């Protein structure tokens with residue numbers, strides 16, 4: 166069997182899974198491989214998952230279960246804003262998981278701060294992890310904690326997850342819906358965008374609402390990026406991008422990572438494991454048509470969402486490439502989508 170196409174992925178939630186794990190040694194589980202979950206070192210090796218943006222995310226207590234199957238139109242209330250200290254506890258815990266995994270991995274996992282480090286890690290067969298924060302709820306309005314996170318390796322930030330915070334507003338869990346669901350960035354959010362540009366932290370637009378999207382487009386000099394979102398015209402979820410947003414992303418030489426979550430792929434917005442991989446191909450076709458072949462990648466949402474059973478986990482990534490090959494995608498185009506486009510984009514943002 167030939168070796169799988171190397172993938173650098175735009176989004177996963179494995180650190181949250183490890184942080185919440187009730188196992189006595191989640192670090193060992195990750196390094197040795199385990200039954201549960203989408204990403205561990207064994208599944209990563211099997212599927213060609215060579216690196217990615219690794220999310221730090223603050224769950225709400227009693228959060229709505231967003232992986233439960235749904236039917237028809239739905240609208241779930243968003244959790245209330247999360248107090249900063251509560252948000253910070255899980256961010257610190259998840260980052261500690263990554264640090265412990267790196268330390269225990271004997272070189273098999275590397276926290277990477279720039280593209281040279283990513284390429285070096287991938288070249289020696291190590292899993293390259295770039296820390297990302299999904300919602301800045303843990304960050305104070307003076308941005309002190311942002312500096313601390315930056316020093317720990319953070320290079321990508323979504324101002325909001327879907328829950329509102331002091332920086333802005335995200336899109337709610339409802340379907341069907343436009344992403345234009347409320348106010349944009351706050352004054353603190355505008356400052357956050359400017360500072361991220363200065364520090365060369367990538368700004369991720371995947372969960373922000375439409376007004377916030379245009380605020381970032383106005384303020385940031387960096388390419389516009391949605392690390393894990395799909396096409397609104399094919400699946401009218403507010404988490405997906407309208408043609409107008411895609412055009413703005415294209416105009417800045419930005420990028421979109423295909424989200425594998427079935428609820429953001431299916432025209433009916435349902436979370437169903439039996440979702441056809443062909444739908445992933447349809448979204449990629451559309452993104453390629455609107456953005457061009459240098460500006461589309463993957464943003465699996467592994468360990469954060471229900472993905473098609475045919476993919477199942479990071480070990481199933483070759484199933485997607487088989488489907489693309491069958492549709493006539495060239496090896497060169499697949500290599501760009503799998504990895505090279507993300508690395509070029511990151512060269513222009515984080516350096």
Ligand code: ZN
Nearest residue numbers: 299371372393
């Ligand atoms: Zn997300």
